Amino acid sequence: MAHVRIFDTTLRDGEQTPGVALNTAQKIEIAKQLARLNVDIIEAGFPITSQGDFEAVSRIAREVQGPVICALARTARADVERAAESIEHAGAGRIHVFTSGSPIHLEHMLRKTEAEVLEATAVNVTLARQYTDDVEFSAQDCTRADLGFLIRLYTAAVTAGATTINIPDTVGYGMPEEYGTLVRAIREGVPGAEGVHVSTHCHDDLGLAVANSLAAVGAGATQVECTINGIGERAGNASLEEVVMALETRKDFWGHTTQIATRELYRTSRMVSMMTGTMVPPNKAVVGDNAFAHESGIHQDGVIKAVETYEIMSAETVGRDAGVLVMGKHSGRRAFRKTLVEMGYEELGDDEFNALFTQFKSLCDRKQTVTSDDIRALVDVETARVPQTYLLESVQFQSGTAMTPMATVKLTTDTGTYEEAATGDGPVDAVYKALERIAQVPLTLEGYEIRSVGSGKDALGEVTVRVSSEGRSVHGRGLSTDVVEASAKAYVDVLNKLAAGVGRASAAGVATP
Ligand code: KIV
Numbered sequence: 001m002a003h004v005r006i007f008d009t010t011l012r013d014g015e016q017t018p019g020v021a022l023n024t025a026q027k028i029e030i031a032k033q034l035a036r037l038n039v040d041i042i043e044a045g046f047p048i049t050s051q052g053d054f055e056a057v058s059r060i061a062r063e064v065q066g067p068v069i070c071a072l073a074r075t076a077r078a079d080v081e082r083a084a085e086s087i088e089h090a091g092a093g094r095i096h097v098f099t100s101g102s103p104i105h106l107e108h109m110l111r112k113t114e115a116e117v118l119e120a121t122a123v124n125v126t127l128a129r130q131y132t133d134d135v136e137f138s139a140q141d142c143t144r145a146d147l148g149f150l151i152r153l154y155t156a157a158v159t160a161g162a163t164t165i166n167i168p169d170t171v172g173y174g175m176p177e178e179y180g181t182l183v184r185a186i187r188e189g190v191p192g193a194e195g196v197h198v199s200t201h202c203h204d205d206l207g208l209a210v211a212n213s214l215a216a217v218g219a220g221a222t223q224v225e226c227t228i229n230g231i232g233e234r235a236g237n238a239s240l241e242e243v244v245m246a247l248e249t250r251k252d253f254w255g256h257t258t259q260i261a262t263r264e265l266y267r268t269s270r271m272v273s274m275m276t277g278t279m280v281p282p283n284k285a286v287v288g289d290n291a292f293a294h295e296s297g298i299h300q301d302g303v304i305k306a307v308e309t310y311e312i313m314s315a316e317t318v319g320r321d322a323g324v325l326v327m328g329k330h331s332g333r334r335a336f337r338k339t340l341v342e343m344g345y346e347e348l349g350d351d352e353f354n355a356l357f358t359q360f361k362s363l364c365d366r367k368q369t370v371t372s373d374d375i376r377a378l379v380d381v382e383t384a385r386v387p388q389t390y391l392l393e394s395v396q397f398q399s400g401t402a403m404t405p406m407a408t409v410k411l412t413t414d415t416g417t418y419e420e421a422a423t424g425d426g427p428v429d430a431v432y433k434a435l436e437r438i439a440q441v442p443l444t445l446e447g448y449e450i451r452s453v454g455s456g457k458d459a460l461g462e463v464t465v466r467v468s469s470e471g472r473s474v475h476g477r478g479l480s481t482d483v484v485e486a487s488a489k490a491y492v493d494v495l496n497k498l499a500a501g502v503g504r505a506s507a508a509g510v511a512t513p
């Protein structure tokens with residue numbers, strides 16, 4: 001069976017999701033998990049845009065083994081040189097050179113003629129090849145471009161030494177059949193294309209990114225660009241887990257395989273959701289909470305009799321178990337460590353493990369049965385933690401139908417312990433006002449989401465908040481069996497991230513694609 005390469009762009013296109021900002025440590029964590037997932041290529045960033053992006057790509061290139069590490073560059077000498085410098089120490093490194101292909105982009109964005117775009121492409125792909133044998137070329141907005149110009153453009157790139165040609169549907173405009181036809185036309189019309197990889201990069205503006213990517217595979221593409229949970233600009237990119245499981249589940253139809261370790265999919269999805277603060281909708285294919293849940297009696301009856309009646313793939317294949325009871329209050333450190341290793345968390349350091357064990361024990365005091373889902377949620381929160389400038393000591397609140405909600409919070413910082421009380425529209429509002437008084441940082445709550453980890457009255461509540469402060473946007477998460485406490489923890493997580501300098505860095509005047 002033919003091999004389809006999976007090119008993950010969670011750290012580059014995915015990081016362009018509105019409100020998402022990852023720090024270097026988080027990017028390295030995600031890149032290591034992508035290596036465990038066994039993706040072929042990791043697009044680690046766009047180094048010319050900021051010093052932070054450059055450092056993240058360089059460190060991933062040094063520290064993450066396995067996948068090819070790719071850096072993005074426009075058709076400009078400074079971009080290509082900066083990208084080359086960032087991947088210098090990679091085991092295998094790629095430079096991804098891009099321009100635009102449509103008249104709309106040429107006229108309004110690049111302000112260049114076709115001849116100028118052709119010239120810049122030839123020059124900069126040639127330059128990139130001086131640094132690495134692995135060069136990818138993309139022309140944005142192919143689905144609204146003239147085919148004749150695209151053929152000339154991709155021919156120039158292949159002639160200059162591009163080893164992968166990527167055909168982006170930048171604005172999610174293409175229809176599957178139409179996009180497949182475009183990919184085939186470029187593959188067949190560009191001299192030398194048979195000797196290079198043809199790649200697909202689809203956005204989800206009309207909900208067709210995965211369908212379009214698969215149509216491209218049907219038309220001969222051998223690389224799919226995608227992101228975990230489908231995050232990315234606007235409506236996002238093709239979702240990696242959906243593309244991979246469609247190819248895997250229907251290999252009878254596609255006749256292709258990927259090298260993805262599918263059992264790592266769920267864990268990767270949780271990690272990315274956690275670190276980016278983007279919640280996965282419950283009905284999301286493959287990784288959503290309900291993706292393997294059977295609600296109707298007829299379905300439940302069918303699945304009990306024979307699981308294949310309503311399941312086309314097993315939850316285990318994508319790394320999900322039933323969230324069954326794994327531990328209780330009598331479990332010791334050794335048993336807890338063993339469970340973590342069995343769940344795939346073998347690389348936790350001693351400090352992380354100790355913090356987790358303390359949280360696990362306090363959870364056992366509040367919850368009768370601790371499931372693997374609970375443990376996964378604890379690990380996700382713990383591994384996303386930044387240095388604890390603020391420590392939540394306690395939160396108390398009172399509210400009811402006939403009273404003004406009131407809260408008192410106690411926070412410890414390196415200068416002492418502080419307590420404040422406030423009233424609000426509800427208990428969460430009161431808690432947030434009290435926290436703001438202590439921290440004296442201007443905060444605007446832009447998003448608040450809550451989900452239950454598992455079911456039952458004592459289930460853990462997981463709160464995600466998006467907060468802006470002085471031009472920076474930060475996500476925070478909190479976990480507790482008490483939702484007001486979980487809300488307080490999420491806000492304190494934001495304060496700690498702001499103190500640690502996490503937040504979307506400005507792009508030094510470089511527009512991201
Ligand atoms: O959507 C797009 O066109 C891109 C390119 C840089 C590949 O992200």
Ligand code: ZN
Pocket residue numbers: 013168170201203233513
């Ligand atoms: Zn894109």
